[in-house]
Amino acid sequence: MISSSLDALFRPFRLKSLTLKNRIVMAPMTRSFSPGGVPGADVAAYYRRRAEGEVGLILSEGTAIDRPGARNDPNVPFFHGEAALAGWQRVIQEVHAAGGRMGPQIWHVGAVKSFQTEWEQGGIESPSGLVAPGAPRGEAMSEEAVADTIAAYGRAAADARRLGFDVVEIHGAHGYLLDQFFWSGTNARGDRYGGATLKQRSRFAAEVVKAIRGAVGPDFPIILRLSQWKQQDYAVRLADTPDAMADWLVPLAEAGVDAFHCSQRRFWEAEFPEVDGEDGLNFAGWAKTLTGAGTISVGSVGLSGDFFGSFGGEGSEPAGLDALLRRLERDEFDLIAVGRALLNDPRWALKIRAGDTDGLKAFSAGAFAELV
Numbered sequence: 001m002i003s004s005s006l007d008a009l010f011r012p013f014r015l016k017s018l019t020l021k022n023r024i025v026m027a028p029m030t031r032s033f034s035p036g037g038v039p040g041a042d043v044a045a046y047y048r049r050r051a052e053g054e055v056g057l058i059l060s061e062g063t064a065i066d067r068p069g070a071r072n073d074p075n076v077p078f079f080h081g082e083a084a085l086a087g088w089q090r091v092i093q094e095v096h097a098a099g100g101r102m103g104p105q106i107w108h109v110g111a112v113k114s115f116q117t118e119w120e121q122g123g124i125e126s127p128s129g130l131v132a133p134g135a136p137r138g139e140a141m142s143e144e145a146v147a148d149t150i151a152a153y154g155r156a157a158a159d160a161r162r163l164g165f166d167v168v169e170i171h172g173a174h175g176y177l178l179d180q181f182f183w184s185g186t187n188a189r190g191d192r193y194g195g196a197t198l199k200q201r202s203r204f205a206a207e208v209v210k211a212i213r214g215a216v217g218p219d220f221p222i223i224l225r226l227s228q229w230k231q232q233d234y235a236v237r238l239a240d241t242p243d244a245m246a247d248w249l250v251p252l253a254e255a256g257v258d259a260f261h262c263s264q265r266r267f268w269e270a271e272f273p274e275v276d277g278e279d280g281l282n283f284a285g286w287a288k289t290l291t292g293a294g295t296i297s298v299g300s301v302g303l304s305g306d307f308f309g310s311f312g313g314e315g316s317e318p319a320g321l322d323a324l325l326r327r328l329e330r331d332e333f334d335l336i337a338v339g340r341a342l343l344n345d346p347r348w349a350l351k352i353r354a355g356d357t358d359g360l361k362a363f364s365a366g367a368f369a370e371l372v
């Protein structure tokens with residue numbers, strides 16, 4: 001099942017103050033196991049098991065910044081307030097005790113509603129009061145709300161560092177708040193946070209990154225997660241050409257992003273096949289080429305089906321890693337995030353390293369119901 005050498009996957013990587021023992025990243029995955037927004041001992045043990053399982057870098061589930069509308073599910077954790085931060089401190093202490101490295105993924109959902117719960121937060125806000133083109137939801141953010149939100153991102157990052165986390169990831173993907181600013185379909189603002197170009201609409205994200213950089217200092221790594229697709233429209237793309245992608249990413253790198261986490265459904269899909277062919281660079285590969293920053297790729301590693309299918313109830317079988325190893329060997333991207341395979345099995349990386357392909361588990365949607 002795996003015929004290539006695993007060396008490319010199990011070699012260290014350095015990102016500023018952070019040294020990782022291998023290239024495997026646990027993808028951020030919302031689990032909704034934090035009642036009242038407070039991650040408990042079960043959540044800490046769940047992440048600790050991934051550290052014990054030799055995952056190089058663990059990214060937490062999305063965790064809400066200090067804005068009333070930041071989360072859309074009452075069991076999603078906060079990343080503010082004494083009780084939640086004490087819970088997160090326990091998480092990082094356990095992960096470190098097991099030799100792991102970890103960062104929280106800090107999150108504001110904007111106007112997106114959860115598909116798992118009817119619960120409604122107060123204070124729903126979005127760039128222009130739209131969740132999708134022509135679909136009103138949430139208050140259009142005032143300049144004061146924008147400034148307060150940027151400050152809340154900065155506080156969350158400062159707390160991440162203070163609690164002992166190794167890195168912070170900003171969730172800028174999948175149609176949530178930052179992505180609502182990027183997307184012309186949801187950003188119709190006439191002020192400096194809007195505009196006809198993607199570069200103009202990236203100003204909000206750039207200011208978030210700058211605020212975080214100011215809060216964490218020069219050496220603490222900042223990861224920004226981005227996607228072309230949105231849950232509101234899987235087919236839409238922000239950047240149709242490498243030039244458009246450069247206009248989007250280069251200013252964000254200049255604002256202080258150390259690594260781009262480039263979300264796609266299948267890591268092997270070329271981002272611009274019309275430019276470099278069907279086996280061409282993926283999103284992370286282009287991000288690395290255009291910016292020189294670190295990059296994380298993701299999408300269906302080790303499984304036969306993609307995660308949209310899993311949300312629809314489809315099962316997936318274990319799949320080989322040869323295509324991934326080839327791309328890692330040519331340094332197309334630096335790190336690879338693994339979602340469902342690690343949600344399902346904290347020992348996935350150990351099994352891969354040991355060549356225990358018989359021990360790899362199939363994935364079924366039932367896995368979403370518990371913290372294994």
Ligand SMILES: Cc1cc2nc3c(=O)[nH]c(=O)nc-3n(C[C@H](O)[C@H](O)[C@H](O)COP(=O)(O)O)c2cc1C
Pocket residue numbers: 027028029030031061062105171173174225263264265298299300301306307310337338339340341368
């Ligand atoms: C249950 C579940 C929850 C997710 N929650 C988040 C999240 O909070 N933040 C995020 O950026 N992506 C989230 N994702 C997307 C994953 O990080 C990842 O990109 C996706 O699952 C593809 O990787 P995979 O094919 O290895 O599972 C989630 C995915 C799953 C399956």
